[in-house]
Amino acid sequence: MEKVLHLISGGDVGGAKTHVLTLVKELQKNLVVKIICFMEGPFAQEARExxxxxxxxxxxxxxxxxxxxxxxxxxxxxxxxxxxxxxARANFITRFIKKKLSIPCVTTIHSDFMLDFKGNLYKHIIYTNLNIFALKKFDYFIAVSQSFKDMLVSRGFPDDRIFVVYNGMDFQEDINYKSRDEFLNERGLAHLKDKKLIGILARLHPVKGHEVFVKAAADVMIDYKDIHFLITGNGGELPSLDSQIKQLGIDKNVHFVGFVDNPYDFLNAIDINVLTSYSESFPYVLLEGARLEKPTIASAVGGIPMLIDDGVNGYLFKAGEDKELSKKLRMMIQDEDKSRSMGKALYIKASENFSLKNLAMDHINIYNKMLNNKKVRSTYEDNR
Structure with missing residues (x-):
């Protein structure tokens, strides 16, 4: 039986945390799997639980x-x-382990590594280059969308050593979340319980395109002055977004709700789920929204068009195009019956095509290929 060691920093939140923890939990049914991380925190605690x-x-x-x-x-x-x-941190450590051990190594490309430290010049120069230095030494890569594989190939990584595996989740597992009223009450937004709420659940990072969300909100509010917009997260781009919101004069209708530990608390509270990223892999926030049958609008980047069929089970818009986003938001606001049917259709497609079981089996097949290739190479070298 394969024994697989997963390495990760341990400071991860959002999609990367969800991906690794749910994947390893499912893999444990068939393999011996262990995670080693480099800091204590919510990631390690959740893994223990x-x-x-x-x-x-x-x-x-x-x-x-x-x-x-x-x-x-x-x-x-x-x-x-x-x-x-x-x-990046785990990749860097793995690069030096490979100097000491002849063991197959694979890394999952969860994001565009050239954009991971965008917005911080020092980190971008140092950490991005160290990550590239490490990535060049890996045997295999798992890209979480075809577009990410294409990105890797365009940057000189070998096509035949890159696997594509889309994210998945357990649609049968029970999920717990606060009621809409409870969530809004604890965030000081009880007065919004009867309002239509449009939300974005994403870290406050330039790549997530929050300024597009804010501009679209301002445009929508020209016609719909009683709609409110919720933004999660702390730090990062918050000061500049807050300034933008005040300049647009929409601060009474756009609300920062802070860090959200359980994504379903937030997703249950909103009526429309929006993602405005300039770059994405295959984001869990869309699968999580699909789990709750949320009407969804997202930028057409990465693997998102594999999940959302524009006009069928949600809407897509070109990244950065706030006018197109506001147009799609108006369409959803105006036709609530169609929006609800889109949410149901999104759930059906997500649950049928992007299950956790499929995710785990794809990884097991990749691990087997890695080990078989290692045996073939060893046999070849022994016979030379």
Whole structure:
């Protein structure tokens, strides 16, 4: 039986956290799987609550290499046959483990690594280049959309070592979330309980395109002055967005609700789910919204068009085009019956095509291919 070690920073939130934890939980049904991360926090705690085998190896700083020897020893002692890495920090550590061990290594490309540190010049120059340095040494790559595979190939990564696996989730598992009234009450927005609410659930990062959401909100409010817009998250782009909202004179209708730990609390509270990213892989927030049959509008980037059929189970718009977004928002606001039917259709497509079971089986097949290729190479080298 394969023994797979997943490496991740441990500071992850949102889609990457959901992906790794749900994937590993499902993989445990068929493989021996362990996660090692490099910081304590919600990620590690949630993994423990899910019954996942997880270990925390703290680093004194982001690229502290003292953990490499410890990890090498764990891999040898516990007999791991594959390393599966997630994110820049784990990729960097894996690059040095490969110097010590001949073990197949794969990394999942959850985002466009050239944009991960956009908005912070220092981090972009240092961390992006260190990540590229690490990625060049990996044996295999898992892209979470075909567009991400195309991106990797265009940047010189070998086509035959890149697998495409779209995200998936367990649509049968029970989910818990607060009522709309309870969520709005605790966020100081009880007065909005009878209003139509349009929301965006995304980290406050330039790549997420929140300014497009705000501009579209201002345009929609010309005709619909009683609609309200909710934005999640803390820090990041919040000051500049707040300034933009005040300049547009829509601050009474656009509300920052802060960090949201359980995405379903927020998604249950809103009427329309919007995503305005300039770059995406295959975002979990759309699958989570589909789980609740939420009418959805998203930018047509990454793998999103694989889930949303424009005008059938949601609406798509060209990234950055706030006028097109406001037009699609008006269409959803005006025809509530069609919006509800779109939400139901989105649930059907998501549950039939993007299940957690499919996600796990795709990974098991990839692991088997990696190990078989290693055996073939070893046999070839032995016979030379």
């Amino acid at each position: 899910m019954g996942i085998d997880i270990m925390v190896l703290p680093q004194s700083k982001r690229y502290d290499l003292k953990v490499v020897d410890t990890l090498t020893g764990i891999i040898k002692d516990e007999g791991f046959t594959i390393i599966h890495s997630h994110g």
